[in-house]
Amino acid sequence: MSRRVVRQSKFRHVFGQAMKADQCYEDIRVSKVTWDSSFCAVNPKFVAIIVESGGGGAFLVLQLAKTGRVDKNHPLVCGHTAPVLDIDWCPHNDNVVASGSEDCTVMVWQIPDHVALRSITDPIVVLEGHSKRVGIISWHPTARNILLSAGSDNMIIIWNVGTGEPLITLDDLHSDLIYNVCWNRNGSLICTTCKDKKVRVIDPREQRIIAKNFDEPIALQEMDTSNGVLLPFYDPDTNIVYLCGKGDSSIRYFEITDEAPFVHYISTFSSKEPQRGMGFMTKRGLDVSRCEIARFFKLHERKCEPITMTVPRKSDLFQDDLYPDTQGPEAALDPEEWMSGKNADPILISLKDGYIPPKNRELKFAKKNILDNKPPLGPRRSYSTCESNFSRVTMEELMDEIKSLKVIVQSQERRITELENKLSKFTNGTA
Template identity: 55%
Template sequence: MLRLATTLFEFEPVMSFRRGVVRQSKFRHVFAQAWKAEHCMDDVRVTRVTWEAPLCAANPKFIALIVEAGGGGAFLVLPLNKSGRVDQNTPTVCGHAAPVLDVQWCPHDDNVIASASEDCMVKVWQIPDGGLKAPMTEAIVTLEGHSKRVGILAWHPTALNILLTAGCDNLLCIWDVGTGELVYQLSDAHPDLIYSVCWNKEGNIICTTCKDKALRIIDPRRGTVLKVKEKAHEGTRPMRAVFLSDGKILTTGFSRMSERQLALWDMRDLTEPMAIQEMDTSNGVLLPFYDPDTNMVYLCGKGDCTIRYFEVTDESPYVHFISLYSSKEPQRGAGFLCKRGVDVNKCEIARFYKLHERKVEPISMTVPRKSDLFQGDLYPDTAGPEPSLLAEDWIAGQDAPPLLISLSGGYVAPASKHKDTLRGRPKLPLQSANSGPAATATPVTRETEVETPAPAKVVQETEAVTDKARKEEDQLNEILAEVRALKAVVLAQGQRIDLLERHLARIEDGDV
C-alpha cells in the first residue's frame, strides 16, 4: 500500500504537467501524420550498431542513412524525394574501414556531409547533385586526431567549415575542414565517455553530457569549462543536452529509479532545474530534436514507438507537453529535416524520417489551417545556408548570429485556385470580363441584353464583380509573397557581399 501511494505521488507531476496544456498557443494542435506506404523508402538495411545516435540525417536535398556493410562502414545517400524500393545495388559512401557511427550534413552546403567511424577517423564528402552514380570511396578531407572510435559530430552553426568531433578517447576536437587542420583540442574537460555535444545559437560556447552524469558548459576557444552541474540526472543511462535559442539548456536522462526524465536549465544558475518531468520507465535513450523557429522540442526514444513533442515558453511550467505520436513499430533511429526543407504549402513545421528495420517512414508535423495562403506566423525567418563568419574569423575570436532567410519563397499558390498561373512564375495581368477563362461561350449582345430579365442581369453583374475582386485579391497575395521572397534574397546577398568585402580587405591588408 505504501509503495502504491509513493508511485502515485511520483507520477502526480506528470499528470498536472499534461493537464496544463490548455493555453493559448498556435502549436497547441500540432498534428503528426505518417506518410502513405507508397511514399516510404523500402528495403533499406539500417545498421545494427549499438550506438546511441540518430543514424540518419536529412537536408533539403538528401537523406543519409547508416546501413549494414560488409568489410567496413558505409552510409547511403538518397534524394529527399526518393520513394519505393531501394535497390540493393544502390551505390553507397563506403570509405571507412569500420562501421560508421554518425553522419551530419554541413549547414552551409547541402552537398557536404561528415561521417564519424569506429576506425577513429572523420571524413568529409562532397555529394554530387542528383546523388551517387557509383560507390564513393575517396573523401575530400580526412581528419585524423582521435585514438579511439569517433561517435559525435557537430558542425558550427554560423562559421564556415568549423566541425566539432568527440570520441571514446574523451577528447573534443575542433577542426577547420577547409584546411584539414586541428585548431582546438580539449583533452582534460571530460574524465569519461562523452554522450552528447551541442553548440549554442551563435557558436561561442558548447554544452556537453558525460558518463560521469555531469552537464558542462565549455568555451572551446579558451579550452575552459565555464560551469558544471554534477548529477544533472542521477540515472546511469546516457544523457543528452541541447542549447535552446534563448540560452537555456534542455536535457534528457534517467532518474535514480530508471525513469526517463526531461529537464530545463538556466545557464546562469545550474543549481536547480527550472523544470523537470518524469516520462516513463522505458530503457530507450531519449534523443532531443530542437526547432529554434517554433521553440518546440521533439523527443524520440530509440526502441520506442512514440514521438513526444513539447513547446518551451517563458511561462511556468516552461515546458508544455503538446501531444504524442504513436505507431505500431519501434524506431531504430530518426532523422530531423531542417526547416528549409519542409513543405510550407501544407503548413508542415517539422518532418522526421523514422528508421524501421527495413524501411524509412517520413512523419510530418503540421498545424492545420483553413487558409491556403502562406502562414507567416508559423514560419518566422530561419537560418539560411550562408555562413555568418569564415573559419579564420571565428578562430580569431569573432562571433555572429546566423543569417536568416524568409521561407515565403518556398510557397506556391495552389493550382486549383490559380489555373491561369504558371507554377513559380508571376501571375499574368487580369483579363477583361469578356476574355479568358471567365468569358462565356456566347458573347452578350445588345439583343440578348434586352431579353435578359432585370433581376438575372443584376445577379450576373454581381457575380462578375465578386469574381473580379477575388482574382484581384489572389493576385495581390501572390505578388506580396513574391516581393517578400525577393527581399529575403536581396538581404542574404547583401550580407554575403559584406562578408566577402571584409575578407578581401583582410587579404589586402596582409592579415591572411
Template identity: 60%
Template sequence: MSRQVVRSSKFRHVFGQPAKADQCYEDVRVSQTTWDSGFCAVNPKFVALICEASGGGAFLVLSLGKTGRVDKNAPMVCGHTAPVLDIAWCPHNDNVIASGSEDCTVMVWEIPDGGLTLPLREPVVTLEGHTKRVGIVAWHPTAQNVLLSAGCDNVILVWDVGTGAAVLTLGSDVHPDTIYSVDWSRDGALICTSCRDKRVRIIEPRKGTVVAEKDRPHEGTRPVRAVFVSDGKILTTGFSRMSERQVALWDTKHLEEPLSLQELDTSSGVLLPFFDPDTNIVYLCGKGDSSIRYFEITSEAPYLHYLSMFSSKESQRGMGYMPKRGLEVNKCEIARFYKLHERRCEPIAMTVPRKSDLFQEDLYPPTAGPDAALTAEEWLKGQDAGPLLISLKDGYVPPKSRELRVNRGLDTGRRKAAPEAGGTPSLDAIHRLEEEMKKLQATVQELQKRLESLEETVQAK
C-alpha cells in the first residue's frame, strides 16, 4: 500500500540538475572550520559564502548573476575578529544578513543593491550578549527585525534588531550543554532545539517554557538536527547506536514513539534537513558526502515517503537553500541548492519533469512573501501570525531595497558620519570636518611658535 502512495505522487520523478560550469561561482576559498552549519545563505538577490580569511572572520557576498571566476581580491564582509560560523539572510529584507562568530558577537549587515564594491567593515548593529562563540543565527519567519542566536555558552538570545537589545533569554538551565540546532515554527510561535544532552525540545520562547521534549530521538552519540514540518510534526536526523544515519518523523503531541524511522547509510557526515512547506518535501543534505536525499511527508501512514536521491562525485562542504520566490517557475523548478565544494559554489536545481509551459498551480501554491506579518512589539506581546503569502503566477519581482531602521543613536550616528563610497556627506559631517581642520591648523601654528622660540633660545646660548 505504501508503495502505491509513493508511486502516485507528482514528485516521484523530481530530479536534480547541476548548473553548467559558467553558472557556478569559481575560485572561492570555502571555510575549513569544522562547525556543522551550511556555510552558505542565498536569497533572490545574493549568495553569501563563509570563506577562509586571514586575521579574522569574513564572508563573501555576490550578486546572484555574478557567476564565473570570483576575483581573489573581491570585497568581503569582514568586521568579525574571529571566524564566522553561521550566516542567515533576513526573510523580510533581501539586503540584510546576520552573522554569528567565534568572537562571541552577532552582527547585522546591510548589503547595497548590486553587491559590494569595497570591503564592508561596519555592521548596522553589533549584538553583544554571548560569552562564548555564536554558532547559530536564525531570523523569525513572520515578525520584523526579530533574530535568534545560540552560542556555545548554552544560551539562546532573541534580539530586537531595531533596538539592538536582547529581549528574551533562554539560559543554560534550559540547555545544559551545546545546542546543535534551532528551528522556528512556521508562525514563529515555537522553537525546536536539539542539544548535546541528547534531548530535542519544543520551547515557547516568550514564556521560556519547554512545551515538550524527547530524550534520545536517535541512540547514537553524534549530533542530532531537528526541524518543524507541517501539521505540528518535527523531523530529526541523527545516528543509530551502530553509527548508521537515520531520519525520523515525530508528532509533537505524542513523542513516545516516532511516526516513521528510517535508516539510510553508514556515512559519518551530519544530515542537514531543509523543509519546503509548499510541497511537503524535506531534503537531507549530508555534510561531507555527495548526496541530497528527498522525502515527501503525508498526513497518513507511513507518513515519510522516500522519493529519490541526487548524487555527484564531489562531496559538499556546505549547502545553501533558495527561498521559493527565487526559483524559476517557468521551468517547474521546486527547489534550488547551492553546494559548496572546496573552491567552488555549484547551484543544483530540483525540477518536476513536465512538458507544459503553462504555470503549474499544483506545484506553486501561494508561498511566503517578503513582507513581515507582525512587528517585533506585537510578537513580543503574544501575537502570532503565519507568513503573508504571495502568488508566483507572474514571476516574483523583488521589491525596492528597504533600509534597516535601527533606533540606537550610536549606530545611527556612525552611519551618518561614514557615508557610503560615492555618496554625498551630510552638512553636519562637513561642518565637523571643518571644525577639526581649524583645530589642527591652530595646533600646527602653536607648535611652529614653540619651535621658533626654542631656536631663538639655542642661538642666544
C-alpha cells in the first residue's frame, strides 16, 4: 500500500477566527461606492474606513481599542468634494494617512492620538495633478514622504509629500485603466495590473517597463469564487498569500515556496456574510502572545469585524520561527536619496517583547518638508504655520497648560492682594 506524504509546514494548521461581537465596530455606514479598493486601512493605532457622506467624501478613523457601537455623530475626516476611493496609512508615521478621491485630488492628513471633538477638515497637504478620479494610493515602503497615486487618467504620479511636489509622472506606460499598483519590498520597482489584461513591472525612476510578458505562469490555481474582485494580501515574513473576494464570504490562504509547485493551498476561512472591503494589519499590530500571524478587518454593511489567523501552539514562550524580525516604523531613506538611485531594505525590529506604538509625533514643519519632525529653520514663523501647529496640539497638552496658567494667575492674585493691603496702610497713614 502506498502512503500519502503530507508536506511539512508550520503553517499547515493555521486557522481563522472571527472576534466576538463586543470586539467589533458597530453602526458604521460603509461606503456604497462601486470601486475595487479595500475601503479599509489599519495600523497598530487606528482603523480607517471609507463611509457614506453627504456633500462630499469622508472616511472614519477609530482608535483600535475603542470597539463597540460607534456614535452616529462621531467626527469624520472630510475635506474631499467627492467620494473617497482609497486610503493608506503611512508606514513611517502611524498618525499620518493619505486619501484619494473622485475629485481628482490626493490629501494627506494628521490624525491625533486623542479622540477628535469635531471632524477633521484641514489636510496637511493637497496633491493636485490628476485629471480624473484617483483610485489608488500607496506609500513607499522604505523612503520617507514618498507617496504613489494612480488615477483613471491612466497616469501614475509619485509625490514628495514633504514639499507637495510631483517627483515622477508616468503618463505613457498604460493604455487603459490601471487596476492596481504595488511596490516591491525595497521600493525600487512597482508592479501594475491594467484593464488591457497586462501585468507590468516598472522601474519608476528610469520611467520604463522592465518586464511585461507573463504568458506562462509558474503556477495556476483555480478559484471557486464569484466574479467579484479578489483583494490579495501578502505577508513577506511567512510567505503566505491571503485572497479575499470582494462580495465573497471567504478568505483563502496559500503558502509560497521556492520549489515546485511553488503555491500550496493551506485552508479557507468562511463566514455567512459577504465582505464589502478588507483591512490587513501590519505585523507590528499583532498579538504575538497568541501566535497571531495575521489579522483582517472585514467590512459588512454596518460594521467592521476583526478576524485573526493563528498558528496553534501550546507554549507560552515567544515563537521565533513565527516572528522573524519585521519591518519597523523608521524610514531607511530620504526622498533625495531615493531619487538619486539609492535603494535600501526596510529597517527591521524584533517583536519578542511586543510592540508599543509611539505617541503622536507633532508635525512642526518647515515649508520644504511637511512630514519631517525637525523644527522650522530660523526664528520666523508665518501666522498660518503657527495656526496649523496649534490646531494639532493634543488635548492633554492643552489641559496641562491651562493648569499651569491657573497656578500663575492665583499666585499673581495673592501678590496683588498683598500689595493692595500695603498700599492701603500707606494711604491711611498707619505705616
